[in-house]
Amino acid sequence: MSAELYQALIMDRSRNPRFAGRPAHFDAQAEQKNALCGDQVQVFVSSADVRHESRGCAIMTASADLMAEAVAGKIAGEIAALKKVFEKMVNSGEAAESLGELNALAGVSQFRSRIRCATLPWAALAQALEEVPHG
Amino acid sequence: MLNKVFDVTAIREDFPILSQTVHGKRFVFLDSGASAQKPRAVIDAMVRCMETQYANVHRGLHFMSERTSDEYEAVRDKVAGLLNAASRDEIVFTRNATESINLVARSFGTTALEPGDAVAVSEMEHHANLVPWQMLRDAHGTELRIIKITDSGELDWESLEQVFADGKVKLLAITHMSNVLGTYTPVERLAKFAHARGSKILLDGSQAIVHRKVDVQAIGADFYVFSGHKLYGPTGIGVLYGKREILDAMPPFLGGGDMIASVSYERSTWAKPPHRFEAGTPAIIETIGLGAAIDYVQAIGFEAIAAHERDLTEHALAVLARIGGLRVLGSAQDRGGVISFVMKNAHAHDIATLLDRQGIAVRAGQHCAEPLMGRLGVTSTARASFGVYTTREEIDALEHGLLRIQKMFA
Numbered sequence: 259m260s261a262e263l264y265q266a267l268i269m270d271r272s273r274n275p276r277f278a279g280r281p282a283h284f285d286a287q288a289e290q291k292n293a294l295c296g297d298q299v300q301v302f303v304s305s306a307d308v309r310h311e312s313r314g315c316a317i318m319t320a321s322a323d324l325m326a327e328a329v330a331g332k333i334a335g336e337i338a339a340l341k342k343v344f345e346k347m348v349n350s351g352e353a354a355e356s357l358g359e360l361n362a363l364a365g366v367s368q369f370r371s372r373i374r375c376a377t378l379p380w381a382a383l384a385q386a387l388e389e390v391p392h393g
Numbered sequence: 394m395l396n397k398v399f400d401v402t403a404i405r406e407d408f409p410i411l412s413q414t415v416h417g418k419r420f421v422f423l424d425s426g427a428s429a430q431k432p433r434a435v436i437d438a439m440v441r442c443m444e445t446q447y448a449n450v451h452r453g454l455h456f457m458s459e460r461t462s463d464e465y466e467a468v469r470d471k472v473a474g475l476l477n478a479a480s481r482d483e484i485v486f487t488r489n490a491t492e493s494i495n496l497v498a499r500s501f502g503t504t505a506l507e508p509g510d511a512v513a514v515s516e517m518e519h520h521a522n523l524v525p526w527q528m529l530r531d532a533h534g535t536e537l538r539i540i541k542i543t544d545s546g547e548l549d550w551e552s553l554e555q556v557f558a559d560g561k562v563k564l565l566a567i568t569h570m571s572n573v574l575g576t577y578t579p580v581e582r583l584a585k586f587a588h589a590r591g592s593k594i595l596l597d598g599s600q601a602i603v604h605r606k607v608d609v610q611a612i613g614a615d616f617y618v619f620s621g622h623k624l625y626g627p628t629g630i631g632v633l634y635g636k637r638e639i640l641d642a643m644p645p646f647l648g649g650g651d652m653i654a655s656v657s658y659e660r661s662t663w664a665k666p667p668h669r670f671e672a673g674t675p676a677i678i679e680t681i682g683l684g685a686a687i688d689y690v691q692a693i694g695f696e697a698i699a700a701h702e703r704d705l706t707e708h709a710l711a712v713l714a715r716i717g718g719l720r721v722l723g724s725a726q727d728r729g730g731v732i733s734f735v736m737k738n739a740h741a742h743d744i745a746t747l748l749d750r751q752g753i754a755v756r757a758g759q760h761c762a763e764p765l766m767g768r769l770g771v772t773s774t775a776r777a778s779f780g781v782y783t784t785r786e787e788i789d790a791l792e793h794g795l796l797r798i799q800k801m802f803a
Contacts, residue, residue: 264747264801273738273802295742295758296772313772315740316802369746 263365263372264316267324272316277326281309288385290378292318297375301326301382303390308383315375317366322379324360334387341380348376399697405782407432407689418752421787426572426600426731426778427756429625431686438685439627439678450677451651451668465677468684469667475687476617476634477608483640485633485667486675490599491521493618493633494566496646496670497595498525501616502564504644505593508534510563513556513592515540515548515578516768517571520761522597526566538562542768546574546723548583557590565594569601569617573760573776574723575706575731577601584613593639599623603780604702604729606695609634621679625781626686630679633670640666647672690781698781702730705779705788712792716799722769730779733760736795739802741773744795748775751794753787 284302291298297314299322308329310322325344329337343354344363351367366372405411408430413420422430442464448457450465473481487493502525506512512526512535530537541552548567556562565587570577580596587594595616598607602619609617614634621630635643645652645663649672654662663669690698709732713721718737736744745757756776759766766772777791 264743269801296763296766297740297742298772315742317743369749372742372746375742 263369265362265365267359267362268316268320271320271323275310275312275319275323277307277309277323278311278319279309280311281306284309285391286386286389288382288389290382290385292374292378294371294374297378299379299382301379301386303383303386310379310382312379314378315372317363317372317375318378321363321376324362325379325383328358328360329383334390337383337387341384344380345377348373399693399701401701401782401784404693405784407434408782409433409436411782415752415754416750419790421751421753421790423777423779423783423787423791424754424756425603425780425783426623426776428622428628429603429780430782431627431682432625432689434689435626435682435685439682442678442681447678449674461677464684465675465680468680468687471684471687472632472634475602475607475691476632477610478634479610480637482665482667483634483637485635485640485670486680487618487631487633487670488629488676489620489622489631490597490618491525491620491631493616493631494522494595494597495525496633497566497616497618497635498529500643500646500670501593501639502526502529502535503533505639505642506533506535506563509536509561511536511538511556511561512564512566513538513540513553513562514565515567516542517546517574517576517762517765518566518568519572519597519599520763521599522566522568522595523764536561539764540567542576545725546571546576546728547725548576548578553583553586557586557592560590562587562590562592565592567594567596569596569598569607570604570729570731571723572600572731573733573762573765573774574725575728575733576723576725577605577727577729579727580612580614584615588613600729600731603690604695605699615639621683621686624683624686625689626683627679629676630683635666637666640670643669645669645672649673651675693781701781702779702783705783705785706730706732708785709777709779709788709791712788713795716792716795718799719795722771722774730783731776732778733774733776735771735774736799736802739798741775743802744775744798747798747801748791748794751790751797753791753794755791 284304287302289300300311302309308326312319353361450462541549593615598619617634622628652672722733741757
């Protein structure tokens with residue numbers, strides 16, 4: 259039953275996210291909401307890392323958590339490029355080498371209505387990055 | 394009256410789509426509350442119209458136009474019969490229930506209501522019966538008041554009395570059956586209550602019309618609206634019932650052909666209702682399809698339909714109660730075959746996707762009732778809703794599917 263989408267990595271990261279929780283200090287934050295289902299994700303950016311607070315389905319939560327891990331140590335330009343590759347992957351279902359574990363989300367390509375669940379955290383991150391003071 | 398035997402197997406054969414498979418599984422359709430499937434009789438009526446007797450209505454002096462007009466207008470009689478309206482002229486064809494409510498908000502709302510008057514809705518309205526009143530408030534200066542519901546998902550009568558206490562409410566716009574909780578509202582009592590306080594009442598019958606015999610005169614409704622597509626008819630055709638003297642006093646909603654008595658460059662005069670509210674070429678084929686849908690449900694009979702759905706609802710509530718960590722929202726005394734639920738650890742969207750892989754279609758999300766989700770303390774729910782073709786076995790399939798999901802997310 260949908261092993262291709264609800265695989266172990268996604269179930270694990272949705273139940274036990276590693277990068278969840280609002281940090282005490284952050285440089286910018288942004289929130290995105292899916293009007294269709296009411297899911298919400300908040301992303302916090304600091305020089306140390308990216309954290310998220312997710313109130314939504316397994317796909318969204320796992321996507322936010324895998325995203326936070328994947329972008330650690332990357333600069334804004336690299337993240338923007340990765341976002342493009344990710345969005346292409348979840349639409350096409352074709353894995354891309356640069357995405358690593360994010361490829362676990364390739365299964366959403368078969369569920370048109372769920373692609374937005376996977377991309378919502380990335381939209382929040384892009385919005386937060388725009389607000390990071392450039393120094 | 395003949396005691397009709399309800400044969401769900403025979404009914405299912407009337408719906409061609411039910412023999413489809415989804416993801417290689419038998420198609421289990423538990424989303425009739427969003428839109429119902431169509432029986433062969435509706436499909437055939439629409440095809441027959443296009444193949445044998447189609448032309449524009451109310452215009453042509455030729456045979457085809459007259460014949461099409463006759464058949465189109467015959468559906469108005471059928472709808473009047475379905476609702477037990479006092480007159481066929483009280484039946485206005487619209488696109489859907491949403492357009493019917495917008496018509497009332499724009500036409501009745503801006504003329505019969507004064508700035509400072511209030512419109513009251515309940516906490517369990519579909520956005521279709523909320524947003525038009527917000528728009529009226531912002532454009533016209535009416536007030537919008539919200540009647541609370543209880544934790545069991547029923548109307549809070551104390552709140553209703555408070556909302557009406559200062560006598561400013563001039564329209565009560567309320568659902569006849571919640572699309573989220575399945576709750577029926579006590580419409581006869583509400584109509585008496587509203588009328589005693591100088592208010593009109595509009596009922597959103599989108600869900601109720603499918604499950605119960607509706608008698609607008611017995612209820613005392615001033616307005617009653619529904620969509621054809623939930624009543625096994627096509628999309629694009631809806632109904633506004635309005636009491637004759639109220640419709641008579643209302644200005645047009647849209648301007649154009651067919652809604653006028655005379656037109657000059659200086660001024661135009663309006664046709665009488667219902668044509669005053671039907672500008673432009675209507676949804677002729679869809680209206681004829683709606684007529685076939687009404688014939689279809691009336692042949693089965695609302696008593697039989699209600700009994701079948703009562704049985705399904707009881708069975709579903711019993712089945713769902715057995716699933717650990719599952720919570721059904723609302724527990725109204727008078728409820729029908731629309732059941733929303735949440736599961737511990739499993740999000741509604743995940744439930745819907747995983748059920749879909751087993752061929753089972755349910756709705757998940759906010760059900761166009763975002764404020765109600767807030768009231769219930771959830772962000773979204775999964776919803777199973779039933780129709781004439783739904784079987785106990787399909788509800789058992791839902792149980793089986795939910796148990797598998799429960800294991801995955803345990």
